[in-house]
Amino acid sequence: MRASHPALAPALLRIADDRLILGHRTSEWCGHAPILEEDIALANIALDLIGQATLVLQHAGAVERAGRNEDALAFFRDATDFRNALLCELPRGDFGVTIVRHFFHGLYSVLQWDALARSTDQTLAGIAAKALKESRYHVRHAxxxxxxxxxxxxxxxxxxQEAVDALWPYTGELFMQPADEADLVAAGTTADVSLLAGPWRAQVDDVLRRATLRAPSDPWMQRGGRDGRHTEHLGHLLAEMQIVARSHPGAQW
Amino acid sequence: MSAVTTREQVFAWLEDVKDPEVPVLSVVELGVVRDATVSDDGSVAVTITPTYSGCPAMRVIEESIRDALLLRGAPRVTVATVFSPAWTTDWMPETARAKLEAYGIAPPGAVDPVGDLVPLQRAGTGPRCPFCKSPRTTRRSDFGSTACKALWVCEECTQPFEQFKAI
Structure with missing residues (x-):
């Protein structure tokens, strides 16, 4: 196998970590959602997201060729090695925060998977085409x-409205194109996320208008997750997610 | 039996391997089995594609396929996963849809690939009740007991039932 571009594995981690962290965060609702139907819905969405993360992490492990499989990448990296957007790691909040976040990130996911389905990396394109169907289903629900x-x-x-206001400053990071992916974008391997901002905003505005909600006017956006600079919330999430794997390394059941 | 079999025979054998979560459908009818090749020495290579990215049944399905073919005498079985083309319920044949309904699960409708992302008012009609066949049904939840199903209720006979999600 030809050595892949050194930026590919980190780029795949950015894609996978969003779904892994948001999926784990969403799984916290299992048994706690306001109604049974939403409990089932959120658990199913969490399952899809963690499934998508698994597939992309498998690919990242194969590309990286450092002997790490999807479990090693999920359970044996520390917070500073995660590349998810900050939006995904924020506490689950109330049902409003949960739904608005799923809508914001789900819409981004639909656009990103749609672009990645045309990737010149055949494995990534296949995963993306599959995940796109799931994310369309999620965003309709949210x-x-x-x-x-x-x-x-x-x-x-x-x-x-409080959820929209609180989450809004974390949406900008989704569309900040990492500088080290320039070669990959030029080669058609990954998608330039900055190009997704316009279509995303148009869809968001349409739904917010129908919801009688408004987007904040302050353009300032928080950032850091894509470079491994996280909020304190990620460490707590990882502690819970990783404790079993780290306490019993190599355990089989 | 002879050591070397045919692709057709492999597919026929795999009709006995059922989806663990929908045991009325075989992995072939479900569209999970994409291809099978038989080498000169009789070893079989099966290609499968997952239904959902996170479907927890996939590993069981992979093991069941391997076990079924080894039991039939294949000296070696490999099962590889491909993602493209992405699995869709549109592949499901009429015979499989009829089996699903007889089992009490409404079959999936046609996939709408270009519909509005957030329609609110959804186009088309829901599934008929698999029990009393009434068209008066209401969607209770987009999601159900497994990744591949949604929850409906029949307004006629009041029976809750599941539908295979169209994806």
């Missing part, structure tokens, strides 16, 4: 909830 909550009761509207 988007419909954004409209129900926003255009619902006074209480649901207030909480949905």
């Amino acid at each position: 988007g419909e909830w954004v409209i129900r909550l926003g255009d619902g009761t006074e209480e649901s509207h207030r909480r949905a």
Whole structure:
């Protein structure tokens, strides 16, 4: 096998870590969601996201050729080695925060998988084409909830708007194109995420309008996750996610 | 039996390997088995594709395929996973759809690949009740007991039922 571009494995980690961390965060709702149907829905979405992460991490491990499989990459990296966007690691919040985050990230995922489905990396393209179908299903679910909550009761509207306001400064990082991926984008291996910002904003504005919600006007955006600079929340999440694997390395069941 | 078999025979044998979560469908009917090749020495290479990225049944399916073919006398069996083309319920043949409905699971509708991302008002009609066949059904949840199913309820006979998600 020909050695791959040194930027490919880190680029794949950015893709995988978003789904792994958001998937684990979402799994926290299992047994705690406000109604049974949403408990099942969130557990299913978490399963899809962790499944997508598994496939991309397998590929990253193969590309990296350092002897790490998907489990080693998920359970034996520390917070500074994770490359997920900060949006994915924030605490689960209330149901409004959960749904608005799934809508924001789900829409980004649909656009990113759609672009990656045309990747010149055949493995990545195959994973993306598959994940695209799942993410379309997720964003339909989350988007419909954004409209129900926003255009619902006074209480649901207030909480949905608070969720939009709180999460908004974390959406910009999704579209900041990492400098080290320039060669990969030129070769058609990965997608230039900065090009996805326009279509994303148009879809978000459409749904927020139907939900009687508004996007904040402050353009300032937080960043750091793509470079391994995380909030304190990621460490706590990893402690819970990694404890069993680290306590019993190599365990089989 | 002879040591060397044929591709057709392998597919026929795999009709006995059922989806562990929907035991009325074989892994062939489900569209999970994409291809099989038989070498001169009789060893079999099977290609499968996952239904959902996170489907927990995939590993069981892979092992069941291997076990079934070894039991039939294949000296060596390899099972490889491919992602392209992406699995779709549109591959499911009519016979499989009828089996699903008889089992109490509404079969998937046609996949709508270009529909509005957030439609709210959804086009088309829901599945008929697999029990009383009434068209008066309501979606209760987009998600169900497994990754591949959604939850519906029949307004006529009040029976809750699952539908295979169209994807």
